[in-house]
Amino acid sequence: MKPSAIIAGFGPGLGQEIALKVVERELNVGLLARSADKLESAARASSSNVIPLPADVTNPDAVEAAVNHLEETVGPIKFAVFNASAFLKGSILDFSPAEFERAWRISAYGGFVFGQAVAKRMVTRESGTILFSGATASLRGNAQSFGFSSPKFALRSVAQSMARELGPRGIHVAHVILDGVIKGHKHSDPGGDAHMDPKDLAEIYLRLHEQPRSTWTQELDVRPWCEKF
Amino acid sequence: MKPSAIIAGFGPGLGQEIALKVVERELNVGLLARSADKLESAARASSSNVIPLPADVTNPDAVEAAVNHLEETVGPIKFAVFNASAFLKGSILDFSPAEFERAWRISAYGGFVFGQAVAKRMVTRESGTILFSGATASLRGNAQSFGFSSPKFALRSVAQSMARELGPRGIHVAHVILDGVIKGHKHSDPGGDAHMDPKDLAEIYLRLHEQPRSTWTQELDVRPWCEKF
Amino acid sequence: MKPSAIIAGFGPGLGQEIALKVVERELNVGLLARSADKLESAARASSSNVIPLPADVTNPDAVEAAVNHLEETVGPIKFAVFNASAFLKGSILDFSPAEFERAWRISAYGGFVFGQAVAKRMVTRESGTILFSGATASLRGNAQSFGFSSPKFALRSVAQSMARELGPRGIHVAHVILDGVIKGHKHSDPGGDAHMDPKDLAEIYLRLHEQPRSTWTQELDVRPWCEKF
Amino acid sequence: MKPSAIIAGFGPGLGQEIALKVVERELNVGLLARSADKLESAARASSSNVIPLPADVTNPDAVEAAVNHLEETVGPIKFAVFNASAFLKGSILDFSPAEFERAWRISAYGGFVFGQAVAKRMVTRESGTILFSGATASLRGNAQSFGFSSPKFALRSVAQSMARELGPRGIHVAHVILDGVIKGHKHSDPGGDAHMDPKDLAEIYLRLHEQPRSTWTQELDVRPWCEKF
Secondary structure, three states: OOOEEEEEOOOOOHHHHHHHHHHHOOOEEEEEEOOHHHHHHHHHHHOOOEEEEEOOOOOHHHHHHHHHHHHHHOOOEEEEEEOOOOOOOOOOOOOOHHHHHHHHHHHHHHHHHHHHHHHHHHHHHOOEEEEEEEEHHHOOOOOOOHHHHHHHHHHHHHHHHHHHHHHHHOEEEEEEEEOOOEOOOOOOOOOHHHOEOHHHHHHHHHHHHHOOOOOEOOEEEEEOOOOOO | OOOEEEEEOOOOOHHHHHHHHHHHOOOEEEEEEOOHHHHHHHHHHHOOOEEEEEOOOOOHHHHHHHHHHHHHHOOOEEEEEEOOOOOOOOOOOOOOHHHHHHHHHHHHHHHHHHHHHHHHHHHHHOOEEEEEEEEHHHOOOOOOOHHHHHHHHHHHHHHHHHHHHHHHHOEEEEEEEEOOOEOOOOOOOOOHHHOEOHHHHHHHHHHHHHOOOOOEOOEEEEEOOOOOO | OOOEEEEEOOOOOHHHHHHHHHHHOOOEEEEEEOOHHHHHHHHHHHOOOEEEEEOOOOOHHHHHHHHHHHHHHOOOEEEEEEOOOOOOOOOOOOOOHHHHHHHHHHHHHHHHHHHHHHHHHHHHHOOEEEEEEEEHHHOOOOOOOHHHHHHHHHHHHHHHHHHHHHHHHOEEEEEEEEOOOEOOOOOOOOOHHHOEOHHHHHHHHHHHHHOOOOOEOOEEEEEOOOOOO | OOOEEEEEOOOOOHHHHHHHHHHHOOOEEEEEEOOHHHHHHHHHHHOOOEEEEEOOOOOHHHHHHHHHHHHHHOOOEEEEEEOOOOOOOOOOOOOOHHHHHHHHHHHHHHHHHHHHHHHHHHHHHOOEEEEEEEEHHHOOOOOOOHHHHHHHHHHHHHHHHHHHHHHHHOEEEEEEEEOOOEOOOOOOOOOHHHOEOHHHHHHHHHHHHHOOOOOEOOEEEEEOOOOOO
């Protein structure tokens, strides 16, 4: 069996470009997302090496089942990316507690659930890479941004703890701080190279995976050349 | 009506000492915790200025009702402390998702719910102080500590966002990083001044409240003199 | 002999207000600065408890002599504040290396020299407080600000290392991050409480000194309520 | 003229491996160090593409002359690495001020001088990469480590300010936090992949240089898989 990769939080943009790079490197890739339809069409559009894994990342049993399915029918997971996120803004004075919970459930709880399911498998082989997508909001809570920022802080902590626990067991866990707009993202105009090209971002994720274990990066930031920071 | 204070996450130790300092400064103080019995006996033991507010900090309606009750029967809240926390450790390989959620719900969601309920009242008067208790784990995710650390990261982000939104509206929001063991805490032996005296900690909280608005602290750390860090 | 305090980087504003607060607490205070004239008039204007110590903070022998003079003629130093700083801005493309060096020499080397001279005395008594004034630039290198920021980073590191080495020997070392304009400072208009009142800042420094050793703060930030951050 | 690279702080280990990788990518490379002999033999041993540039990195005129020599006789510099550092430990109670200054002069002032000389050239072409080597000590001042840490903090600030000023002018400035022992370094035993292989580190530096400007990293950490952090 060829090794496989798995991407949670698939969608046009970064998730898709990572999937394509993975396929170029001759891995099979499982795409985990809630919408079966979206996944099917993504899978058809890309390659026979793409396996749709319809599952809600906030459901531990569903995620574990999807991971097991990929491991057993396709191949051992050596590369995993958690890219799911909710983007919510609002004032502390009227932000809905239910929305605050929903954002955490997708961005932070989902990351824990996914990371745990994948790590349980990787640890038996003492090898593998798990990457988490963060944001500038992972480092700084701005006014009206806590709905996005608080789960991102929470996720970054999970990534750090996993890196410290799992590194000595052969698993590379890293956190990528995306600072800027991803090109083609719905909130943005194209903007030449003033925005982050998802193909270039995907290359950064793959290169983290390819770092030999003598030199592992735990955290790096990425932004376009002209971004203020 | 005299102004009042409110403390969420009351218990022997820090919460109790803050309550006593508040009463010394001639404020009434509401204690918010789940156990009505514990609160009643605390209230009886301390002073007629102490008002038990039995409510679950993870229940937005109950917290809002408690805040409204205090505001309407005792006096406007000018000082609020969020001190609730769950302390959980364990490996990413077998940590229960339900426990991960429970820790977040108490430490981070509870902080959001409490902070929001209090801020809504304070903002109408353009004054007040809201303090959140953090820990070294608010800054660093250690191996096996994500169950404690991830919610503490999440809470710190809420405190930062609230400070940035509410500061210009006259409300002082600060985050206290407690680095070390609190004396008398169940996990610890007494240890002279090698452990943090809750009376001394309480004084730090009160002094943050007393900072004039020309010079507000948003974050500070506290540890005993001999603590390694 | 009554205990004494020493302030390096004295000038109208923060240094002066700390000196006044120290005198109110019935300590004698030595003011260390290069200009003998400025010191004499400050001393005359304030109180007989104020001792001018003309010395260049970048000259180790002169600083040691001043510290020894204060210790031997006035009293053991229990409180020391390093407040000297050079404020330089400019582009990396044409910033003068000599200016870059000068800024470091005052802000960082001066802090090391002063901190060392004072610590040598305090360590024999296993008690005392040493405070360093930092800035937002201590945490973040902005465009064109490295002339100010780089020495402030360097000084923060010295404060951290001193805290970790000297804490267990009974000496409290802390770093205050001043984020905002100090009222009355030459670059500013008065601005009500939109600027930091040096009297209020001085109170924060004195309260750090008064923290019991069970609860020491190593770093805190201070800014006016309306400051963006 | 083919483009060139320049490495300051050359020595066996990381500097040498970066030079070899640069030559593999068909660039010429100038090695800047104080010892002409060491450089000559390194140059002979490696390749005709290696140009020795004997100069003291703490001497602005010498560094500027070396940069100009490389640009005019070999080719425009598109990749520059600052890797010089002094490693000093000691107690604040007896650390020599002269040693404190020397460490800063090599690690921080040298970085400023080198970065400025290179940036002046690159900015005319609106392209190029400048990398600075940091350490864990760039982020944290440990007991007895300020002689190493304080200059590393200072250098990190310079890198950040340069990145913010020069990014929008097309120059990529990044800071690499090396956390762990480099294999073959004199203080260490070999240790298999428990230590950082300088070849693998060099690859990370080259890949930072090759990032397209839509996705630039400003800071990343690197450590071996089994390193505690």
